[in-house]
Amino acid sequence: MTWDYAPAPESRAVVTIAGEYGLFVDGEFGPAADGRQFPTVNPATEETLAQVALAGQADVDRAVAAARAAHQDAWGPMPGAERAKYLYRIARVLQERAREFAVLESLDNGKPVRESRDVDVPLAAAHFFYYAGWADKLEYAGLGPAPRPLGVAGQVIPWNFPLLMAAWKLAPALAAGNTCVLKPAETTPLTALLLAEVCQQADLPPGVVNVLTGAGDTGAALVSHPGVDKVAFTGSTDVGKEISRALAGTGRRLTLELGGKGANIVFDDAPADQAVEGIVNGIFFNQGHVCCAGSRLLVQESVADTVVDRLKERLATLRLGDPLDKNTDIGAINSREQLDKISALSAAGDAEGAERWSPPCPLPARGFWFPPTVFTGVSQSYRIAREEIFGPVLSVLTFRTPEEAVTKANNTPYGLSAGVWTEKGSRILWMAQRLRAGVIWANTYNRFDPASPFGGYRESGFGREGGRHGLAAYLDA
Amino acid sequence: MPDRAGPRRPARARRPPRAAAAAPAGPAGGRAPAPPRLGVRKTYKLFIGGAFPRSESGRSYPVTGADGTLLAHAARASRKDARDAVTAARAAFAAWSGATAYNRGQVLYRVAELLDGRAAQFTETSVRNEGLSAAEADRAVAAAIDRWVWYAGWPDKIAQVAGAANPVAGPYFNFSVPEPAGVVAVVAPAGSGLLGLVSVLAPVIASGNTAVVVASEAYPLAAVTLAEVLATSDVPAGVVNVLTGLAAELAPVLAGHMDVNAIDLTGVGVSGRGELERLAAGNVKRVFAADEDWAAPPGPRRMLAFTEIKTVWHPVGI
Numbered sequence: 001m002t003w004d005y006a007p008a009p010e011s012r013a014v015v016t017i018a019g020e021y022g023l024f025v026d027g028e029f030g031p032a033a034d035g036r037q038f039p040t041v042n043p044a045t046e047e048t049l050a051q052v053a054l055a056g057q058a059d060v061d062r063a064v065a066a067a068r069a070a071h072q073d074a075w076g077p078m079p080g081a082e083r084a085k086y087l088y089r090i091a092r093v094l095q096e097r098a099r100e101f102a103v104l105e106s107l108d109n110g111k112p113v114r115e116s117r118d119v120d121v122p123l124a125a126a127h128f129f130y131y132a133g134w135a136d137k138l139e140y141a142g143l144g145p146a147p148r149p150l151g152v153a154g155q156v157i158p159w160n161f162p163l164l165m166a167a168w169k170l171a172p173a174l175a176a177g178n179t180c181v182l183k184p185a186e187t188t189p190l191t192a193l194l195l196a197e198v199c200q201q202a203d204l205p206p207g208v209v210n211v212l213t214g215a216g217d218t219g220a221a222l223v224s225h226p227g228v229d230k231v232a233f234t235g236s237t238d239v240g241k242e243i244s245r246a247l248a249g250t251g252r253r254l255t256l257e258l259g260g261k262g263a264n265i266v267f268d269d270a271p272a273d274q275a276v277e278g279i280v281n282g283i284f285f286n287q288g289h290v291c292c293a294g295s296r297l298l299v300q301e302s303v304a305d306t307v308v309d310r311l312k313e314r315l316a317t318l319r320l321g322d323p324l325d326k327n328t329d330i331g332a333i334n335s336r337e338q339l340d341k342i343s344a345l346s347a348a349g350d351a352e353g354a355e356r357w358s359p360p361c362p363l364p365a366r367g368f369w370f371p372p373t374v375f376t377g378v379s380q381s382y383r384i385a386r387e388e389i390f391g392p393v394l395s396v397l398t399f400r401t402p403e404e405a406v407t408k409a410n411n412t413p414y415g416l417s418a419g420v421w422t423e424k425g426s427r428i429l430w431m432a433q434r435l436r437a438g439v440i441w442a443n444t445y446n447r448f449d450p451a452s453p454f455g456g457y458r459e460s461g462f463g464r465e466g467g468r469h470g471l472a473a474y475l476d477a
Numbered sequence: 478m479p480d481r482a483g484p485r486r487p488a489r490a491r492r493p494p495r496a497a498a499a500a501p502a503g504p505a506g507g508r509a510p511a512p513p514r515l516g517v518r519k520t521y522k523l524f525i526g527g528a529f530p531r532s533e534s535g536r537s538y539p540v541t542g543a544d545g546t547l548l549a550h551a552a553r554a555s556r557k558d559a560r561d562a563v564t565a566a567r568a569a570f571a572a573w574s575g576a577t578a579y580n581r582g583q584v585l586y587r588v589a590e591l592l593d594g595r596a597a598q599f600t601e602t603s604v605r606n607e608g609l610s611a612a613e614a615d616r617a618v619a620a621a622i623d624r625w626v627w628y629a630g631w632p633d634k635i636a637q638v639a640g641a642a643n644p645v646a647g648p649y650f651n652f653s654v655p656e657p658a659g660v661v662a663v664v665a666p667a668g669s670g671l672l673g674l675v676s677v678l679a680p681v682i683a684s685g686n687t688a689v690v691v692a693s694e695a696y697p698l699a700a701v702t703l704a705e706v707l708a709t710s711d712v713p714a715g716v717v718n719v720l721t722g723l724a725a726e727l728a729p730v731l732a733g734h735m736d737v738n739a740i741d742l743t744g745v746g747v748s749g750r751g752e753l754e755r756l757a758a759g760n761v762k763r764v765f766a767a768d769e770d771w772a773a774p775p776g777p778r779r780m781l782a783f784t785e786i787k788t789v790w791h792p793v794g795i
Binding site: 081084085088126129130132133134136137140141142402425426427429430433449450451467468 | 578579582583586623626627629630631633634637638650776777791792793794795
């Protein structure tokens, strides 16, 4: 007898999607100066959700000017205690409209509503809450007795956690007294625009937050704008390097949160079931569209067969499909472009000699989908062990000694995250000392908290988001 | 608007004669004008374990306005009430201190939201009880609400400011975190009904302690109204317990109580602190007292005064 899940779709009716969306500049929504628009689609159905304004140079100029004026006239001179109360208001409205945000995020991004509802949206609200509390306590952040805001922040965010990344960027910047021009990703603009509406509802002074939707050219115009004092970028390492070059010599401040190739290291004494759950969460959370994903499984040779077998058993139970179904584990790939990239890198894994496995997993006829995939027999030189796939694809490698695990884990130009699974506390800390990565998860993976700093070593970028340390990126101390 | 003043308030007392004078015709002239509505007064009681009992002793004491008019008969808490309050605070400690810092911050922020909704009532109480001008009372109440917001932001930051990873000379990971001391007794400042009270109470519970507060003896009305706010917020019962009465009677009971971990004697005059400190030594209480300008921005010292630093050693090795 087989037991199946009944459909459990979250209601789409909780959110109203307009046919068209404008840019949010100086407290008002309006079209791009040249009237251009682009569509945003639901990646699970390829249905066009809305037409969104495409910001050009003139719009960037206007938004930066609005942010500058707001910084000089309103937000900069405002006491921290008053800034705090605005941020608390935003946090509260986010909590109140949480379900709306979750459904909109899943529609625009393709991620399971279980994740947008339980992770993205509550964490976004928590970030505003946490940094609201810093706005009137900056002198206690350990950065100096009288830290000052930098001015206007230009912030470019990715499509994998659209609302959460907006919160990670805006909350610390605003708490520190900066004003912001935020450029959400081309494929996921809608929740940032809803957040702009929340800013209106909180009576945030015009120009303190501006949202410019658009594509790569919009982002390039923003980060290279001479009126921007600080640039914060989350996205690919290639674009991060371009931004670094564009800002070289300007003296403008920059933080980068870039790619990763996280190693998830499982020792022979690790509790196997927990480790398997952690491996699944590490690489299949959010379809693997996670810069800190545990995309390389390093498993101790003596337990490799057992762990991989159990992992495959577990993967066979994952449910792929409608992101709005509350039982869905794996949603849609965010775009055709990303699906092509995942497919190409996986094909390279085949060509280089790794063994590909996926559970039996029918894919919907429309939309962008990729089944959970495990490559075994992967060598360190393979592209699937070196390059960020940013999809639900796990590469399995083995090791014999802790030293070998460290060497292999650090054998990457990245350094964002790593996981360690072992019952031995001293070994966790020994490993953590040696792993060259900004976040180490021990017997857990992909945990995030506003109080916890996040960011990378080496080519995963520099600067930290979250925690007391996250304020440093937005203060002159 | 809660608790409109009683008949002893001069303006209200004058009203009935005026109303009578305005109706000269009486029944013969047609309809008599409706008599002015009589206010419903509030009974000011204690706040212990989330409930509002009177003092078990049955005692009360008169609370008067700046002009000497009687405002209320507040409960005069007894030794037994103080002990009951400590029991309630102890019972609430495990859950409150064990809640996540984020949760405690959310709960405290919610209190600020409710305080804001009661601002007019607090202002009126300050005017009547403390004799502040309306503008002074407005400022004090606004400062009290903003101070509560300030402290609401601290629970998930205090460990980041006061904790440390300690670079010991050996293969150990060593870190220190502040933890709440436990049940803290607070003698609230005598001269500031709401702002002074908030300034000493909020830091105690923001850092995860539970509190037994002795309200200002002369200005207890705001404290009871604050208790009503706490009772309808998400603050669990027993986290804050409010006693009204005579500080000289209650402070020694709390200072000598063996299940109180720390005491804030700010509301006790300097000359009275020595004897209470001697009592507090009986179970090695942490004692804190600092006379402050309540209008000035506070630092984190009141929170840190009621925390213990815990240090953890863990070996590092394969």
